[in-house]
Amino acid sequence: MHVCIVGPGALGCLHAALLARAGVAVSLLDHRPERARLIDEQGVIVEEGGAVEVVRVRCTADAAELPAADLAILCVKTFQTAEAAGRAAPLIGADTVLLRLQNGLAGPDCLREVAPAERIVLGTSGQGANTVGWGHIRHAGTGPTRVGSLVPEGMAAAEQAAAVLRQALDDVEAVEDVRVALWQKLLVNAAVNPLTAITGLRNGQLLEIPLLRAALRDIAGEAEQMALARGMPLVAGRAGLIAEDACRLTAANRSSMLQDVQAGRRTEIEDISGAVAREGEEAGINAPLSRVLTWLVTEVLRNEVTKPRGSC
Secondary structure: OEEEEEOOOHHHHHHHHHHHHOOOEEEEEOOOHHHHHHHHHHOEEEEEOOEEEEEOOEEEOOHHHOOOEEEEEEOOOHHHHHHHHHHHHHHEEEEEEEEEEOOOOOOOHHHHHOOOHHHEEEEEEOOEEEEEEOOEEEEEEOOOEEEEEOOHHHHHHHHHHHHHHHOOOOOEEEOOOHHHHHHHHHHHHHHHHHHHHHHOOOHHHHHOOHHHHHHHHHHHHHHHHHHHHOOOOOOOOOHHHHHHHHHHHOOOOOOHHHHHHHHOOOOOHHHOHHHHHHHHHHHOOOOHHHHHHHHHHHHHHHHHHHOOOOOO
């Protein structure tokens, strides 16, 4: 069994290290040759619970250097999916399972160009990880992992992906309707990520400030309303509690959106809060909280990040 993880960001490096530590043959595929060389030479450095461990993981920017993958996992930003799938295409054969493990509600159409529908699996991860440097991460919390097939006849592929991940992770399930898991993760991301990006706080700190805790619940509730309007079989009224639980499980984590803002990178706000707003539009329901958060992150924060030093 060979697992190839595309994208050596925080979650990509974390999953690579955990799988390698569990004895799985795993490699990382990068798009930056200089970063790939560094990780290949130094290994993945994982900080967790005050301990530091170096896990040796093969890393390259050339897919031709790697064997065909039994499981290919895309751990990239939603807007990078098509490019990452194309980069991984040389490793994907007729029996390869292609797992997209990321945020947002981006459509899977670009995945169909490199793998048959019955071998495509969509998933969500509750793991929290912060980037310290290239190939150096801090494990900042753990949560459930849910995977599901793109089409009904692909359930065997979802079970195969789950079986591999269970070797390194707790609470991994292959689910019949992955859309529910994607929406549950979305309502958490839609509440947590923008608030942390705007305030600069870690996930758990949102619960310590009454105003932000109330906002967290309201934003998650708005996303839940959109999910219910789109026919998702969620239990109404639980979104706020789910978002709070996620903050507790990943209390020390700096959300991916906060990390992106602090690094001056493009965020996934359009595929998270923007997606909630768009789903509401299609259902004929307004989503004012998600709309204003999308504007704040895309316009206000972007302007602050790119503002010349000394300007006001």
